[in-house]
Amino acid sequence: MEQVLANISVLAAMPIFNLGLLIDGLLVGSIFALAAYGLALVWGVMNVKNLAQGDFIMIGGYIAWSLGRHGIDPLLGIPVAIVVLWGIGWALYRTVISKVITRDLFTSLLATFGIAIVIQQGLNLAFGPDTQSANADLPTLSFAGELITIAAARVVGFVFAILIAVAVILFMKKSRMGQAIRATAQDARAARVLGIDTEKVYSFTFCLNAAICGAAGVLVAVVWNVQPFLGTTYSIRLFVIVTAAGFGNLPGVIAAGFGMGVFEQFGGFVLGAQFQQALIVLLLLAVLAVRQLQQLRVRQAVQ
Amino acid sequence: MNRTPLHPLTIGVLLLAGIAAPLLFPAYTNQAAVLWLMIVFASTWDILGGQMGYNSLGNIFFFGAGMYTSAVVQIGLFYDVGMYTSGARTTHIVFTTAQYFSGFALGTIAGGIGAAALALVTSWIVFGLRGPYFAIGTLGVAVAGAELIASWEWLGAAAGISMPVFPGAPETQKLFFYFLLFGLAFVVLIFLRWLYSTNFGLAINAIRDDEEKAEAMGLYTRRYKRVAWSISAFFLGIAGAIFGNMTGFIEPRDIAFPTTTFNIFMILMVLLGGKGTFWGPVVGAIVFDVIKEVTWTYFLGWQFVTLGLLIVIIVVYFQQGIVGWLMEKYPARFGIRVAPKQSDQYARGLGLAPHPEVAE
Amino acid sequence: MTDAIIEVSNVSKSFGGVIANRDVSLTVQRGAITGLIGPNGSGKTTLFNSIVGYHPIDSGSIRFEGQEISQLRVQEIARLGLLRTFQTTRIYGKMSCMQNMLISIPHRKAGFFDMFSYERGEVVERAEHLLVFVGLYEKRYLRAGSLSFGQQKLLEFAMALMNEPTVLLPDEPTAGINPTLINGLIDRLKRANLEFGITMLIIEHNMRVIMNMASKVYCLAHGEMLAAGGPAEIQRDQNVIDAYLGVH
Numbered sequence: 001m002e003q004v005l006a007n008i009s010v011l012a013a014m015p016i017f018n019l020g021l022l023i024d025g026l027l028v029g030s031i032f033a034l035a036a037y038g039l040a041l042v043w044g045v046m047n048v049k050n051l052a053q054g055d056f057i058m059i060g061g062y063i064a065w066s067l068g069r070h071g072i073d074p075l076l077g078i079p080v081a082i083v084v085l086w087g088i089g090w091a092l093y094r095t096v097i098s099k100v101i102t103r104d105l106f107t108s109l110l111a112t113f114g115i116a117i118v119i120q121q122g123l124n125l126a127f128g129p130d131t132q133s134a135n136a137d138l139p140t141l142s143f144a145g146e147l148i149t150i151a152a153a154r155v156v157g158f159v160f161a162i163l164i165a166v167a168v169i170l171f172m173k174k175s176r177m178g179q180a181i182r183a184t185a186q187d188a189r190a191a192r193v194l195g196i197d198t199e200k201v202y203s204f205t206f207c208l209n210a211a212i213c214g215a216a217g218v219l220v221a222v223v224w225n226v227q228p229f230l231g232t233t234y235s236i237r238l239f240v241i242v243t244a245a246g247f248g249n250l251p252g253v254i255a256a257g258f259g260m261g262v263f264e265q266f267g268g269f270v271l272g273a274q275f276q277q278a279l280i281v282l283l284l285l286a287v288l289a290v291r292q293l294q295q296l297r298v299r300q301a302v303q
Numbered sequence: 304m305n306r307t308p309l310h311p312l313t314i315g316v317l318l319l320a321g322i323a324a325p326l327l328f329p330a331y332t333n334q335a336a337v338l339w340l341m342i343v344f345a346s347t348w349d350i351l352g353g354q355m356g357y358n359s360l361g362n363i364f365f366f367g368a369g370m371y372t373s374a375v376v377q378i379g380l381f382y383d384v385g386m387y388t389s390g391a392r393t394t395h396i397v398f399t400t401a402q403y404f405s406g407f408a409l410g411t412i413a414g415g416i417g418a419a420a421l422a423l424v425t426s427w428i429v430f431g432l433r434g435p436y437f438a439i440g441t442l443g444v445a446v447a448g449a450e451l452i453a454s455w456e457w458l459g460a461a462a463g464i465s466m467p468v469f470p471g472a473p474e475t476q477k478l479f480f481y482f483l484l485f486g487l488a489f490v491v492l493i494f495l496r497w498l499y500s501t502n503f504g505l506a507i508n509a510i511r512d513d514e515e516k517a518e519a520m521g522l523y524t525r526r527y528k529r530v531a532w533s534i535s536a537f538f539l540g541i542a543g544a545i546f547g548n549m550t551g552f553i554e555p556r557d558i559a560f561p562t563t564t565f566n567i568f569m570i571l572m573v574l575l576g577g578k579g580t581f582w583g584p585v586v587g588a589i590v591f592d593v594i595k596e597v598t599w600t601y602f603l604g605w606q607f608v609t610l611g612l613l614i615v616i617i618v619v620y621f622q623q624g625i626v627g628w629l630m631e632k633y634p635a636r637f638g639i640r641v642a643p644k645q646s647d648q649y650a651r652g653l654g655l656a657p658h659p660e661v662a663e
Numbered sequence: 664m665t666d667a668i669i670e671v672s673n674v675s676k677s678f679g680g681v682i683a684n685r686d687v688s689l690t691v692q693r694g695a696i697t698g699l700i701g702p703n704g705s706g707k708t709t710l711f712n713s714i715v716g717y718h719p720i721d722s723g724s725i726r727f728e729g730q731e732i733s734q735l736r737v738q739e740i741a742r743l744g745l746l747r748t749f750q751t752t753r754i755y756g757k758m759s760c761m762q763n764m765l766i767s768i769p770h771r772k773a774g775f776f777d778m779f780s781y782e783r784g785e786v787v788e789r790a791e792h793l794l795v796f797v798g799l800y801e802k803r804y805l806r807a808g809s810l811s812f813g814q815q816k817l818l819e820f821a822m823a824l825m826n827e828p829t830v831l832l833p834d835e836p837t838a839g840i841n842p843t844l845i846n847g848l849i850d851r852l853k854r855a856n857l858e859f860g861i862t863m864l865i866i867e868h869n870m871r872v873i874m875n876m877a878s879k880v881y882c883l884a885h886g887e888m889l890a891a892g893g894p895a896e897i898q899r900d901q902n903v904i905d906a907y908l909g910v911h
Contacts, residue, residue: 105434107622243436274454275454288428519715519749521771642805
């Protein structure tokens with residue numbers, strides 16, 4: 001407790017520190033926002049709540065790390081991860097997801113949970129339980145006389161996250177498939193009536209999401225680290241973001257992603273790193289509680 | 304859903320199986336004890352999941368809560384808990400036989416009641432949520448429980464607590480815990496059979512079938528949800544207290560709140576056996592546990608991958624479970640009566656449609 | 664003079680930019696059958712849902728037996744004796760008809776520990792009596808979900824009666840019913856009103872049905888109250904005719 005108070009007083013005493021945490025939070029939050037966008041996409045289009053989202057990210061991360069170990073710049077892992085995860089997404093869609101879309105929502109949740117476990121344990125067997133990081137050999141920049149340190153890796157991560165997000169959003173807005181996806185998200189039956197092959201749309205959306213996660217995973221490995229079981233934390237984190245913003249509200253999801261990044265930076269500083277998981281879970285419960293209160297006012301429950 | 308009381312023959316068979324097992328297969332006493340624990344897990348999960356339609360991913364919270372509550376009572380009655388759990392403790396602590404058993408008895412009861420009380424508290428958090436939000440919210444509660452205890456020094460934090468040692472021979476200890484878990488499972492089954500035959504059973508089924516309709520008919524849905532949650536919690540709390548003593552050592556992430564093992568097993572067993580049926584959870588628990596015990600050693604290293612695959616396969620391809628499948632094939636045997644399809648009669652007359660499988 | 668059991672006063676409700684109900688008022692007299700008609704999209708269902716508590720209203724007031732209910736939740740309103748049936752006919756599909764009836768007892772009258780008993784004697788008799796009333800007695804042990812659509816509608820009606828409501832709000836009770844069965848349904852609705860003294864506010868599309876049953880009819884169009892009066896008046900009202908024929 002004393003440590004917490006001490007940390008808070010540091011923040012109060014040195015405003016420049018807050019700026020540092022804020023910047024860090026935004027940089028890191030960009031990756032959250034990207035992955036959360038993918039989750040919201042799958043949720044909105046297919047009503048599938050992908051509990052394996054964080055684990056897709058971890059796969060992407062391990063791809064980057066593997067490349068790094070072979071002397072290749074991990075950032076080149078982005079296109080590789082995109083392709084690999086697209087394939088994985090396609091395979092999973094054909095074998096599992098397509099069969100659970102029409103069933104009740106718990107089924108899809110459990111199915112993706114099962115997939116998450118398989119991925120986690122698979123990564124554990126393949127790469128071992130240690131935490132790994134893909135070193136992109138980037139410097140640490142410092143400002144304001146050593147008081148603000150920003151790893152260049154994070155800036156790079158931020159830039160790439162923004163680039164990828166913009167690419168995806170443009171795709172959604174301009175391309176035919178993007179339009180088809182949005183139409184299906186609004187009303188699947190109407191889309192079918194209009195001749196849109198919703199099966200293709202679902203498959204594409206799921207693959208796109210997996211690819212987004214792969215790219216985000218590469219960034220995670222460069223900016224942070226990866227570990228086989230870290231995926232769950234990401235999944236919960238992203239779920240909090242999408243629930244807080246509302247899955248139909250895509251700009252809100254992105255904003256919430258940044259917000260989450262900032263929140264975690266401050267929270268991690270004040271409370272200490274070992275509370276990271278607890279903090280995220282408590283935030284989840286808080287968001288759900290707030291949702292409930294909101295719904296109560298419209299005389300409904302959180303469906 | 305059969306709501307008649309258990310046939311005396313069934314009760315007799317259960318009792319016989321329970322009592323005879325350790326005598327016939329003494330080498331497997333511990334495994335058998337765990338099997339009865341699994342039956343408790345499955346049956347209590349099914350109250351909410353199968354009978355009421357609220358799929359909880361966090362029932363393990365009450366298991367752990369009961370475990371820790373019991374530990375606090377068992378230790379706290381005779382010693383200072385903070386001192387006992389502190390890593391810096393140098394005094395060797397011994398519990399007399401009287402202390403052990405009185406502490407254990409009180410601890411178990413406290414575990415059950417404490418868990419039920421926590422259920423009432425958490426019901427405020429989770430029952431405004433439906434479907435997947437409920438599942439994730441309950442998962443959040445379970446993970447939060449693990450994390451909170453893991454950072455609570457007074458309760459031993461992540462290092463855990465060594466439980467009081469059983470004052471007796473290992474053979475006696477095995478039988479002691481076996482019969483406790485068997486007894487618990489037996490009580491749970493008899494109790495649930497009775498519970499499902501009352502208005503309570505009808506009410507939670509109504510909530511499952513159509514909660515909005517139930518609300519529109521004036522049903523006190525909140526009340527039923529809370530009571531169902533508390534009943535599950537009560538039995539899980541007792542189970543936790545017993546199991547904590549059986550393993551002799553408790554710790555938050557892998558023993559008290561194992562969110563990726565027991566927590567998921569509960570759901571799998573019920574899905575495998577048949578959600579929303581009385582014997583489904585029992586059958587599922589037995590089949591699952593036996594298969595797990597037999598294959599665990601052969602799938603060394605790949606256990607959890609297989610587990611994940613099993614989840615996916617059961618969820619996707621075998622949703623109604625063993626008993627559910629039986630009920631669909633032979634509904635008459637289960638007391639289900641279905642109206643014959645009217646529309647088929649014309650087609651049947653022309654020889655175009657098969658006869659219905661079921662009749663009044 | 665009979666009193667107004669439901670008073671809807673100047674209720675407005677919009678969803679986003681769409682105004683579903685604008686300044687709507689109506690009263691339902693105790694013991695009478697009142698009809699609510701209007702072309703598709705006129706806001707009938709929205710008004711209905713507002714009354715039964717399915718969503719909040721933007722402005723106005725809704726009183727039931729003198730008590731303001733616009734802030735209450737669905738269950739609370741149902742427990743006051745104001746019950747609705749659903750257009751899509753909702754019953755508990757996996758339970759038998761008898762069980763559907765038994766779980767439909769008026770819960771406001773039950774104590775906390777009643778949930779641990781099971782119904783027998785009087786309650787079962789009443790359920791059987793009501794099942795006879797709707798003609799489902801022989802099918803009482805069948806799984807409700809396997810009944811035909813028309814039979815399910817009758818079951819839903821019986822369940823509503825089982826709940827001893829003061830007011831029943833049937834939402835398009837004859838929708839999707841085979842024309843030969845409609846007379847039977849009308850007959851039962853009337854008998855429920857006369858014999859059990861249940862007040863009714865019915866949404867209906869079928870003119871024949873509503874003109875046959877209601878003593879007063881309200882007509883909504885484009886979210887506003889267009890006309891109100893006895894069935895004969897309404898049938899002759901030019902505004903009503905125009906609204907239905909789409910002349911606007």
